[in-house]
Amino acid sequence: MNDTFIISIVTFIYFFAAFTYLISFIFNKKSVAVMALVLTGSGIAAQTAAIIIRWVHSYQLGIGHAPLSNLYESITFFSWSIIFVYLLMTKRYKSNLIGALANFFAFILLAFASLSEGIECQIQPLIPALQSNWLTIHVISSFFAYACFAISFGASILYIIKLRLRGSAIDILPEPKFLDEVIYKMISTGFILLTLGIITGAAWADHAWGRYWGWDPKETWSLITWLIYASFLHARLVGGWKGMRMSLISIFGFAAVIFTYLGVNYILSGLHSYL
């Protein structure tokens, strides 16, 4: 079966999972929440299969490489990572609303990948700069970091809604303390992964371009993102900041993540022109 076809089905599964999570949250029904979890699980299982099929297919074409090399593949992997991180998170932090948001993010990403005109979904051969063992580890750590930041972004939005709006609909939102902890846990995990992503990127750049750091737009913006989240951690651990201000930094940080991921490639030109 064609992997892009599976991905288009997965897009809908994530949409329904998001919807089911929302229903289970609104009506507070445990059975619906279980259904949503099953949908999410089958979505990620199918997506994993699609990624493996694409990987195998690239070898059959004689241009074998991990499917992490262009915009289509990276967006697919980004959505996969969000669901993966969400499922890991549910072991300790259960929230149907965050489940709805995670699935919604994954849905938006996949929909963007399949519907956007400029995104090539064909398997492309690896250009010389990408032919490296650093590719897999660099991309995986970066996108796992992005996924953690995406979830902390979702939790931050909920936090602000919870604190700023009043009404019975707001009362059923998760407790601020819970959201605050999710934001902090996701950001501290994402921060370690982002650091790993930057370090592996530097090691790779040293090999491919002869220097570990060259103030390329991608490098500069990843540093800016890193500094924003570093300030988040300092504000919390040293300054004792909590709540609203932390949520704002988290949203600000995620904007920087998106700019590092997409903005740099669309707006600024640099060496990192493949995503």
Added chain:
Amino acid sequence: MYHSWWFTLLLTLLSINVFACTVKQIPRIIKLTFPRKNKFDENVFGSSQINKTVQCKGGVSDVEEKAVSLLKSFVSLSTQAEKNDKDIFFFEKGRYSRIGMIFIHFSILLILTGGLIGAIWGFNGQMNIIEGEVANVITLFDRSGVKKLGFDVHCDSFKVDFYKTGQPKEYRTDLTILEKGKPIISKAIRVNHPLIYKGLKFCQATYGIANAGNFRIIARNNKSNTETVLTLKMMKKVSLPNSGSSFAIAKFSANNRVFGPAVLGVLIEPGEKHDIFWLFKDNEQLKSDFSFIFKDFDRRYYSGIQVSRDPGVPLVWAGCILILIGFIMSFFLIHTRVWLRILDVKDGCEVKIAASTSKNRKSFEEKLEKFAMKLQSLS
């Protein structure tokens, strides 16, 4: 911008800031990691972060045994309990958690120092070597001039491969390092596979065609239906078969208007104006009675090699490893301490619990609460 004075100033200020803040924290961290206070201090009971007292039935030794094994399973303490002569049990885990913070900040200073060393004593430049020739000078990227290497670099050959889709597959330069004319080392460098010699890194960066010749062009006379393969040199006229006309090449372009290699052909017919036109490789052009196809040519490439030296790199990598160790220590280690004391009282015994943790206080407290309840129900 990144070499401007204000940027350097900002980096320096950041380093001083990081250094000062870290140093300021060190005494507190040392005190918490290596406490001077006796770990079996009786005063911990009642004055710690978490304090509890549980009444149990049964003898002291019996409760002692149960309490110790239960505590381990509830708060996942892998360490062995220490016990002193006053029957105080002491458990400790993740003691070095706070040292991680020192590692993280120290590693940032290491990386910045590495960067500074690289900026002062390192350099980065490029040399273009034509196939079969040697070069020993690089042009520095920061426009500060050129640098002599002190040895020769010979480019044995350069090759570029393409996929069927037209995307580049591989750039490869075979290099030989010569010291006083004697070959020392030969290596094929490709993107992601540099050569390192005497602390210098040679990376494949770019390429181009240095010179081209022996252009092979198929000329077909459509009137007489004859075909000949011409091998032309630049600006050398060749007469075309079965006619009084001749043909020459006036110019070569390695990548004309990004459509690939092309030659500027000149068709000279008696009594006519010279016809000048671009002939792209593998494309047919009809001109008067003739059609021309530019088939092939001999070429010599030059390979653009980036040469860099950065003595700060080992420090930077040391910093990177240290920062990851620091993160693991400070995020995954939690410094927890638990004291237990079992006292003989009327109708059984009393278990005093004191505990402290550096993180996740709430969940730790819940675990201890469960432990206390379980202990009470068991005896």
